[in-house]
Amino acid sequence: MPAMRSPLFHCPVCDASLDAGPRGALANQGFVRCECCSHEARWQGNRLRADGSDRRVTAAEPAPSLDACDRRMSTLGSLGVTRGRLLDIGCGTGRFLLVAKARQLEVAGIESDEDQRAQAVAALGIGMASSLDTLEPEDLRFDVITVWGALCTVDAPLSVLAWAAERMRPGALLGLSAQEPETRTQHRFTRQSISLCALRAGFEPVQVPARRSVANRIFSALRPGPDELELWARRR
Numbered sequence: 387m388p389a390m391r392s393p394l395f396h397c398p399v400c401d402a403s404l405d406a407g408p409r410g411a412l413a414n415q416g417f418v419r420c421e422c423c424s425h426e427a428r429w430q431g432n433r434l435r436a437d438g439s440d441r442r443v444t445a446a447e448p449a450p451s452l453d454a455c456d457r458r459m460s461t462l463g464s465l466g467v468t469r470g471r472l473l474d475i476g477c478g479t480g481r482f483l484l485v486a487k488a489r490q491l492e493v494a495g496i497e498s499d500e501d502q503r504a505q506a507v508a509a510l511g512i513g514m515a516s517s518l519d520t521l522e523p524e525d526l527r528f529d530v531i532t533v534w535g536a537l538c539t540v541d542a543p544l545s546v547l548a549w550a551a552e553r554m555r556p557g558a559l560l561g562l563s564a565q566e567p568e569t570r571t572q573h574r575f576t577r578q579s580i581s582l583c584a585l586r587a588g589f590e591p592v593q594v595p596a597r598r599s600v601a602n603r604i605f606s607a608l609r610p611g612p613d614e615l616e617l618w619a620r621r622r
């Protein structure tokens with residue numbers, strides 16, 4: 387009798403093919419850990435692919451506090467982002483966009499969840515796309531694109547970042563956090579896998595001034611912290 391073959395899993399960050407058998411997904415609360423890039427993605431019968439066609443993006447939960455939004459804007463401001471067009475991918479109810487708008491940035495958002503999008507539209511007084519594919523043509527270039535945790539909720543994080551790379555003006559910045567939301571998580575990023583994802587999508591890191599405590603730095607050595615912001619620029 388032939389031995390049972392374990393199903394294969396394709397890592398959505400590095401494309402490695404992995405054994406999703408007893409040592410993989412089922413042993414890890416439904417997540418497969420990639421032995422090549424350390425990324426963890428939810429096992430869904432191998433539906434997750436790096437070239438995934440699902441273009442819906444929704445906010446990670448819970449929504450960031452106003453303080454957290456302020457700190458993010460301050461970090462962006464310290465790197466010279468004080469004017470221009472900002473797109474928040476997976477903007478939820480638009481809390482971060484409200485803070486950015488109050489600081490005179492021209493804002494746009496994408497949110498797949500209908501209720502959250504309606505709240506964001508009402509709060510901001512702007513139209514809003516429901517997926518990456520429904521952004522209006524005139525909205526296709528930005529000075530800053532932010533993805534706050536929403537990368538954990540999509541099927542194909544690499545394709546979301548590649549999409550962003552194509553819509554950045556020269557000198558534009560990508561603000562990224564890969565915190566693990568409470569629910570709807572498809573991905574658990576490590577420092578290594580979030581960096582690899584951004585690099586493969588065509589970005590290079592931008593140094594952010596360090597403000598973290600020693601304890602925080604030790605704790606967050608492996609995984610990005612909930613309030614942490616990574617900045618990337620498109621590779622020339």
Ligand SMILES: [Zn+2]
Pocket residue numbers: 397398399400401402420421422423424425
């Ligand atoms: Zn991998």
